[in-house]
Structures are given as C-alpha cells and as structure tokens.
Amino acid sequence: MEKIRVGILGLGTVGCGTVKILQDNAGLLSDRIGASLEIVGVAVRDLSRRRPVALPPGVLTSDAWELIRDPRVQIIVELIGGIEPAREYVLQALDNGKHVVTANKALLSQYWVELVERAERNGVSLMYEGSIAGGVPLIRTIKHSLVANRIHSVTGIINGTCNYILSRMFMEKRPFQEILVEAQEGGFAEADPAMDLDGIDAAQKLSILVNLCFNMGISYMDLPFQGIRDLTLLDLEMAEEFGFRVKLLASAQRKGSTIEAWVHPTLVPVKHPLASVESVLNAVYIEDDNLGPSLLSGQGAGDLATGSAVVADIVSCARDILSGAVERVPVGGSRLGAKGEEPPRLALDTVSEFYVRVSARDQPGVLSTISGILGENGISISSVIQRGRETEAGDGVPIVMILHEAPGSKMTSALARINALEATLGNGFLMRILPGQEIRWQTP
Amino acid sequence: MEKIRVGILGLGTVGCGTVKILQDNAGLLSDRIGASLEIVGVAVRDLSRRRPVALPPGVLTSDAWELIRDPRVQIIVELIGGIEPAREYVLQALDNGKHVVTANKALLSQYWVELVERAERNGVSLMYEGSIAGGVPLIRTIKHSLVANRIHSVTGIINGTCNYILSRMFMEKRPFQEILVEAQEGGFAEADPAMDLDGIDAAQKLSILVNLCFNMGISYMDLPFQGIRDLTLLDLEMAEEFGFRVKLLASAQRKGSTIEAWVHPTLVPVKHPLASVESVLNAVYIEDDNLGPSLLSGQGAGDLATGSAVVADIVSCARDILSGAVERVPVGGSRLGAKGEEPPRLALDTVSEFYVRVSARDQPGVLSTISGILGENGISISSVIQRGRETEAGDGVPIVMILHEAPGSKMTSALARINALEATLGNGFLMRILPGQEIRWQTP
Numbered sequence: 104m105e106k107i108r109v110g111i112l113g114l115g116t117v118g119c120g121t122v123k124i125l126q127d128n129a130g131l132l133s134d135r136i137g138a139s140l141e142i143v144g145v146a147v148r149d150l151s152r153r154r155p156v157a158l159p160p161g162v163l164t165s166d167a168w169e170l171i172r173d174p175r176v177q178i179i180v181e182l183i184g185g186i187e188p189a190r191e192y193v194l195q196a197l198d199n200g201k202h203v204v205t206a207n208k209a210l211l212s213q214y215w216v217e218l219v220e221r222a223e224r225n226g227v228s229l230m231y232e233g234s235i236a237g238g239v240p241l242i243r244t245i246k247h248s249l250v251a252n253r254i255h256s257v258t259g260i261i262n263g264t265c266n267y268i269l270s271r272m273f274m275e276k277r278p279f280q281e282i283l284v285e286a287q288e289g290g291f292a293e294a295d296p297a298m299d300l301d302g303i304d305a306a307q308k309l310s311i312l313v314n315l316c317f318n319m320g321i322s323y324m325d326l327p328f329q330g331i332r333d334l335t336l337l338d339l340e341m342a343e344e345f346g347f348r349v350k351l352l353a354s355a356q357r358k359g360s361t362i363e364a365w366v367h368p369t370l371v372p373v374k375h376p377l378a379s380v381e382s383v384l385n386a387v388y389i390e391d392d393n394l395g396p397s398l399l400s401g402q403g404a405g406d407l408a409t410g411s412a413v414v415a416d417i418v419s420c421a422r423d424i425l426s427g428a429v430e431r432v433p434v435g436g437s438r439l440g441a442k443g444e445e446p447p448r449l450a451l452d453t454v455s456e457f458y459v460r461v462s463a464r465d466q467p468g469v470l471s472t473i474s475g476i477l478g479e480n481g482i483s484i485s486s487v488i489q490r491g492r493e494t495e496a497g498d499g500v501p502i503v504m505i506l507h508e509a510p511g512s513k514m515t516s517a518l519a520r521i522n523a524l525e526a527t528l529g530n531g532f533l534m535r536i537l538p539g540q541e542i543r544w545q546t547p
Numbered sequence: 548m549e550k551i552r553v554g555i556l557g558l559g560t561v562g563c564g565t566v567k568i569l570q571d572n573a574g575l576l577s578d579r580i581g582a583s584l585e586i587v588g589v590a591v592r593d594l595s596r597r598r599p600v601a602l603p604p605g606v607l608t609s610d611a612w613e614l615i616r617d618p619r620v621q622i623i624v625e626l627i628g629g630i631e632p633a634r635e636y637v638l639q640a641l642d643n644g645k646h647v648v649t650a651n652k653a654l655l656s657q658y659w660v661e662l663v664e665r666a667e668r669n670g671v672s673l674m675y676e677g678s679i680a681g682g683v684p685l686i687r688t689i690k691h692s693l694v695a696n697r698i699h700s701v702t703g704i705i706n707g708t709c710n711y712i713l714s715r716m717f718m719e720k721r722p723f724q725e726i727l728v729e730a731q732e733g734g735f736a737e738a739d740p741a742m743d744l745d746g747i748d749a750a751q752k753l754s755i756l757v758n759l760c761f762n763m764g765i766s767y768m769d770l771p772f773q774g775i776r777d778l779t780l781l782d783l784e785m786a787e788e789f790g791f792r793v794k795l796l797a798s799a800q801r802k803g804s805t806i807e808a809w810v811h812p813t814l815v816p817v818k819h820p821l822a823s824v825e826s827v828l829n830a831v832y833i834e835d836d837n838l839g840p841s842l843l844s845g846q847g848a849g850d851l852a853t854g855s856a857v858v859a860d861i862v863s864c865a866r867d868i869l870s871g872a873v874e875r876v877p878v879g880g881s882r883l884g885a886k887g888e889e890p891p892r893l894a895l896d897t898v899s900e901f902y903v904r905v906s907a908r909d910q911p912g913v914l915s916t917i918s919g920i921l922g923e924n925g926i927s928i929s930s931v932i933q934r935g936r937e938t939e940a941g942d943g944v945p946i947v948m949i950l951h952e953a954p955g956s957k958m959t960s961a962l963a964r965i966n967a968l969e970a971t972l973g974n975g976f977l978m979r980i981l982p983g984q985e986i987r988w989q990t991p
Contacts, residue, residue: 124695124837130887135694137882238838240692248684250579251568251858393568393855394682394846401841411837414695428872438581443574
C-alpha cells in the first residue's frame with residue numbers, strides 16, 4: 104500500500120492527540136484514504152520529556168529543520184503554536200513544496216495574507232481546521248458546504264474557557280474569581296488566562312473566520328474585543344431577569360458593503376440556540392442567502408477533538424497527493440485578489456443595543472448625571488433597574504440599564520466618562536445584546 | 548476563464564433552487580472555483596410549464612439522453628427523483644465518464660451498492676449532499692471532517708414534515724389530524740404524506756447514513772421503521788409529564804460488531820439538544836471516538852437549502868476536474884470492499900426502553916392481563932399511569948406505561964397481543980426512549 108509521509112512539529116496536547124489518532128485508527132484511515140499515513144518524524148524541544156504516546160525509535164527529533172528539509176516528507180504538521188519559530192517553519196515548508204497543516208490561530212490571525220500568499224505561490228495546501236473550535240467542523244463547512252452561499256453573519260461561542268466559567272457562575276450562582284480558580288485547578292483555564300479572559304483568543308479565531316467567510320485579509324488586531332474579566336454574578340442575574348443568557352460571543356455580520364465584527368460579552372435571548380450551549384462546548388451560528396440559520400456545535404478543544412481536525416486536514420492533503428490534485432481549493436476560500444465579487448470592508452464602528460452596569464455611590468442626582476452623559480452621546484435608555492442602597496463595604500449601588508441601538512464607539516466613550524465620575528466606582532461593565540434572531544429558529 | 552459544463556436533469560423545486568444559485572451567485576462561485584459553471588442544458592418532461600427561473604434559449608430540452616451523451620457535459624445533476632428513469636440516467640452518465648451529483652434519496656437508499664460500484668469502476672464521483680437534510684452539512688462532515696474518527700452513533704431529526712407536525716401539536720395542543728391538514732395546505736406536507744408520516748423517508752436517509760458512517764451496503768428496506776400516524780396529543784402530553792419531548796428519530800448505533808438502526812417516534816429528554824429542534828429544522832447528533840458529541844442543525848429542505856447542497860457538490864466535482872484529481876475520495880467514505888477494518892453487521896434486533904400507550908375498555912383486570920403479556924415477553928414495567936374512566940364515546944381508558952429495556956421484536960409482538968385483546972381498542976402506540984445522553988451535553 105502506498106505511503107504518505109508526514110512530519111510533525113510539536114508534541115504537546117494536540118500533537119499527542121494527533122499521533123494517537125494516526126496510530127489507533129490506522130486501519131480505518133487506510134480504508135478511507137487508500138494509502139497509509141507514515142509519521143516520518145516528530146520534532147520536539149525536549150527529547151527526554153515523558154509523553155502519553157509511544158513512537159518507534161528514531162522518530163523523535165529535536166531538529167525541526169531536518170523534517171522541513173527532508174525530501175521524503177510530503178506534509179508538515181505545525182503544532183508548536185505561537186508566532187516564531189512556527190512562522191519561519193511554515194513558510195519554509197511551503198517554499199519546499201510541502202503541504203502544511205496547522206492549528207495555530209495566533210499565527211494565522213496575525214500573518215494571514217503572507218501565509219495564504221506563500222501557499223498559493225508554491226501551489227500547495229495550507230489547512231487549519233484545528234485552529235478554531237477543534238471538534239466543530241467549521242472551516243470545512245464554510246469552505247466547502249457553504250461554497251455556493253453568500254454568508255450574512257457568523258456568530259459563535261468559540262472560547263471554551265470563558266463559556267465554562269460563565270456556565271458555572273450561572274448554574275452555581277458563584278462569583279467569577281472563585282470559578283476561575285477552580286477552572287485553573289481543573290485544567291479548564293490556563294495558569295495565565297489572559298488570552299482567553301480578555302477575548303484575544305476569540306478575536307484571533309474571529310479574524311480567521313472573517314477572512315474565510317468574506318474573502319478579506321484582516322488581522323485580529325483590527326477587531327474590537329472585550330473579555331469577561333469585569334463581569335460579576337449580578338450581571339448574569341440581571342441578564343436572566345431580562346430573559347437573556349450571557350455568552351462571550353464572536354460575531355461578524357455583513358451590513359451592505361461592510362462587515363461589523365467584534366468579540367464581546369453578549370446578552371443572548373434564552374430561546375436563541377446559542378443560549379443553551381454550556382460548559383466547554385463551542386457553537387457557531389451561521390446565516391447565509393440560501394440556508395437560513397445553521398448551527399454547528401461540539402467540543403471546542405482537547406487533544407482528540409483538535410487532533411481529529413488535524414488528521415482530517417492531513418487526510419485531505421494525502422488525498423490531493425494520491426489523486427494528483429494540484430491547487431484544488433483556495434487556501435482562503437477564494438483566491439487572493441479574486442474580484443468576481445468585491446470583498447467588503449471592515450466597518451469602523453458597529454451598532455448594537457447595550458446592557459450597562461454602573462456601580463454608583465449613594466448620592467442624589469447620580470442617575471440624572473449618568474443619563475445626561477448617555478444623552479449627550481445620542482444614546483437613549485430603554486429601561487433602568489436600580490435596587491437597594493450602598494452597603495457599608497462601599498461597593499456602590501448597582502445601576503443596570505438597557506440601551507437602545509448605539510454605535511460601539513459612542514457607548515465606549517460614554518462609559519469612560521461615567522467611570523470617571525466621582526459618583527461612580529469606575530468599574531462600569533458593558534455588554535452587547537443580540538437581536539431576537541431566535542424567532543426564526545422557532546415554529547412558524 | 549475556464550468553463551465547467553453542467554447538465555441538469557429535472558427542474559422541480561430543487562432544480563429551480565440549483566439554477567437560481569448558479570445564476571445569482573455566479574461571481575462568488577467563480578472567485579471560489581477559479582472557473583465558471585455553465586449550464587449546458589436542463590432536461591424537463593414538459594417544456595411549456597412555467598417555472599420561477601429564466602434560462603437562455605436552447606438550454607431547456609425534453610431529451611435527458613441528449614445531455615447524458617453530450618461529450619461537452621462534464622457533470623450530470625440528477626434532480627428528477629424516484630427510481631426509474633433516474634437510475635438508468637445516473638448509471639449511463641457514470642458509464643460515460645461524467646461526474647454525477649444527485650439529491651435522490653430513494654435511489655441511493657435502494658441501489659447503494661450498484662451505484663457506488665459503478666462510480667468507482669468508472670473512476671468518477673457520485674455526490675449526494677442534497678439527499679439528506681439539505682441545509683445541514685452532513686455528508687461532507689462525515690466523509691471529510693470526521694474521516695479520522697470511528698463513529699459510535701448518529702441520531703437525528705431528518706424528516707421536516709414530521710417534526711413540523713409534532714412541534715405544532717405540542718405548541719398548540721391540537722390533534723394530529725388537524726395539524727396535518729393545515730400542514731398540507733401550507734406546503735409543509737405532501738398531498739400524499741405517506742412517505743413522511745410512515746417513516747419511509749427517514750429510513751431512506753438513515754440507510755444512506757449507515758452505509759456512509761459504517762462502511763456498509765444496506766437498503767432502507769433492511770431497517771425497522773415506524774412513523775407517527777397513530778400518535779395522539781395525549782402521547783405528547785404524557786411525554787412532557789415524564790420530562791421528554793417526542794421526536795421522530797432516525798438512529799444508528801454501534802454495539803460491538805453490530806449496528807442497531809431504526810426509525811421510530813422517540814421520547815427525547817428535554818435537555819437533550821435534539822429536544823429543542825423545532826418545526827421544519829433538521830438536526831443530527833453524532834458521537835465518535837474522538838469528538839464526544841457534535842450537533843449539526845439547520846433547514847432540512849427547500850429549494851435554496853437543498854440547492855446549495857447540490858451546488859456545493861457541483862463545485863467539488865468542478866474542483867476535481869480543474870485540479871486534475873482522479874478518484875480523490877471514495878463515494879461511500881471507504882472504498883468498496885476495503886477491509887482495514889471489518890465492517891459491522893446490521894443487528895437483527897435492537898434494545899431500548901419503551902413508552903407504550905394502550906386504550907383499554909373500562910373492565911376489571913385489564914391492567915393485570917396487559918402486564919401479564921409483557922411479563923411473558925420478559926418485559927418489565929418501570930411506571931404506569933392510568934387516569935379517568937371511559938367516556939360514553941367509547942374511546943377507552945388510556946393506560947400509559949414506561950418499560951425497562953427490551954428487544955424491539957419482543958415489544959412489537961407483545962403489543963400485537965395486547966392490541967388483539969377484547970379488553971383493548973387495538974390502537975396501542977409504541978415509542979422508544981432515548982437514554983439520558985444529555986448529561987454529557989451539560990456543564991460538568
């Protein structure tokens with residue numbers, strides 16, 4: 104049986120999952136491919152480290168370049184993560200005419216155009232199903248199943264750590280900090296959780312989705328993102344009273360010739376299918392011109408979930424090699440510079456309804472000052488809830504407001520002014536409100 | 548720009564959707580393919596019929612054979628439906644070396660092995676994303692995204708008509724017959740709804756899924772199926788009391804070296820993600836060795852939803868042609884006769900918990916007789932609800948029982964004996980109960 108030769112860079116969580124699947128499901132894979140996948144080498148930094156997978160002698164190497172240069176290797180699988188040396192490795196592998204599979208969202212979200220251009224120039228594949236929501240068949244669905252459709256919006260829960268924390272806070276009615284610590288102990292959050300909690304991880308993934316769905320070339324740094332670090336249990340409880348669940352959403356939506364995209368804690372109507380996606384699950388809700396709404400959901404991360412996405416990409420490259428296919432599918436969905444349809448631009452500002460919670464000192468006239476600032480920014484109030492009085496702890500009186508549609512920039516600058524007031528504690532918290540799309544999901 | 552030439556057979560609902568997408572999204576498609584798709588001809592029975600799409604002069608023809616024989620045509624799209632002449636057309640197109648795209652579940656579910664074998668022999672593609680749950684990217688996900696995974700179970704709502712009727716009965720608390728008539732008036736059910744209501748449509752789709760997921764070669768006639776025709780509003784209300792929703796499910800599950808597969812009205816725990824799939828939506832819940840549970844859901848049918856699946860398949864064939872790929876992906880997921888893994892067999896019987904509702908005459912000793920029959924078949928009762936007395940209308944006293952796990956065959960023969968009792972009205976109704984898989988979907 105013909106062999107397809109694979110070199111793997113990195114043997115962390117996803118690397119081990121990938122190797123395990125290639126080993127455990129070898130028979131099934133050869134039935135489906137008509138060839139066997141051979142791991143020629145796995146490059147690691149520390150050869151002596153114990154790992155949960157066993158490899159034949161001579162397969163482990165500390166020299167990634169050896170694999171990238173090896174003419175026998177047909178597919179390089181980059182699972183190191185981070186920017187350098189991953190970027191250098193990937194570019195050289197592409198230049199050496201090898202197909203590349205990666206799960207590296209940081210790299211893709213920062214160097215999208217360079218990487219796509221380099222793969223196209225060399226006529227090889229660059230595949231990245233594992234870079235977003237490992238257990239959700241998202242990239243392939245967008246590139247292949249929705250190839251005939253003009254996507255209107257893509258909105259999803261694509262950070263499992265935040266969703267896990269929000270789910271547990273809500274179910275157990277316990278504060279953010281307590282749950283975060285337990286999540287870290289349980290392996291559901293990193294020791295340094297900044298990438299997840301501050302929305303950077305979700306923004307990186309969103310930028311890849313935007314480029315893929317709308318034929319664009321943005322970096323995640325072009326996107327506005329806000330995380331969940333300042334969220335309190337009160338915010339979840341207030342949301343519930345209003346008929347919403349709180350989710351960290353990543354969303355991109357076509358508005359004429361622009362794309363409004365953001366990562367933000369969001370009030371999701373309880374009947375919206377995203378509202379009931381709990382714990383570490385990921386889910387993405389897509390609307391396009393032909394399908395109406397579709398929902399894809401599943402495990403977002405983990406060795407085997409992401410490993411199975413990586414192996415699926417390896418199989419796709421292997422099938423190209425075996426069938427003689429050359430440049431079968433554009434890396435980014437459309438070819439770079441394709442202009443049958445003018446690509447949209449990123450919107451400079453994005454409009455939505457907002458939830459804002461301000462902790463105010465128990466003084467007369469606070470509400471009037473706050474609503475004055477909102478009014479000056481052209482933001483009108485839909486409803487206000489103020490309850491109780493300030494406790495002796497001095498943590499202020501929470502004032503919660505639901506605001507009518509306003510540009511995000513106006514809202515942010517109004518909140519900055521409110522936070523600067525002597526009469527507030529300066530920790531005001533903002534969430535977007537997802538419009539009532541759930542109506543389309545229900546029985547007519 | 549290079550052209551890929553397509554011949555379409557049939558211009559009904561899906562045919563018109565397909566043509567509309569090819570026309571409306573031509574620019575977007577050529578950006579994504581790097582070539583344009585040209586409709587060389589569309590074969591219809593009645594040239595004079597008015598249709599919602601406009602085609603250039605000379606494209607409509609009444610001679611399907613003309614397109615199948617035309618050496619310019621590279622892809623034949625079969626959207627006629629039914630067995631003959633669709634089968635003859637498809638086989639000849641494959642023999643003529645053309646790729647074939649079809650949405651014909653009846654044909655695939657009855658002639659799977661013949662069709663797959665013929666495509667493989669000719670080294671061309673046979674694609675069928677549109678044959679199941681048009682707006683759900685199901686076939687492609689199983690064949691490509693889950694290619695590295697051993698599927699344990701696939702369970703879905705894949706008949707939109709039944710789900711629409713069940714949803715409306717439940718929401719509006721109105722009887723089956725009333726909703727059916729309205730569904731027919733609204734175009735949600737056929738004038739002759741037998742294929743949908745009796746579970747045949749779902750069984751056809753399930754047989755395709757079974758063949759694809761488990762590398763088998765069954766026909767839908769090998770599968771046990773039961774529809775929803777005898778279901779009453781009472782059954783939905785009782786299910787709700789027990790904490791379930793009623794759905795017509797199609798399910799296939801690996802048990803050792805066998806596959807248990809059936810189509811059946813089923814009690815689904817309210818927290819299971821399939822429980823909240825309403826109206827005409829379809830959804831499929833997949834479990835495999837690497838991903839845990841995944842859920843795909845979206846619109847099940849409709850001109851554009853199914854049309855977009857058909858066009859996605861056309862694009863895949865076009866990409867094979869343009870890239871020089873030959874036999875890139877096996878038609879049925881694995882190659883016919885591939886034996887790296889021994890394919891499982893279809894189980895002769897399938898075990899589950901059951902719900903049974905019997906209408907009994909108001910006589911002493913009925914319950915004892917019924918439970919006696921169950922006991923003789925080795926079926927034990929988990930709970931019983933009997934309420935009220937027989938009305939003058941003579942429609943009996945409903946007795947509802949939840950039964951512990953039992954083989955389907957035992958259950959069916961026990962029910963036949965119960966229905967034959969003088970003390971019952973002979974219209975006992977059986978539903979399966981889905982085990983509490985929802986636990987895995989919730990926050991740990």
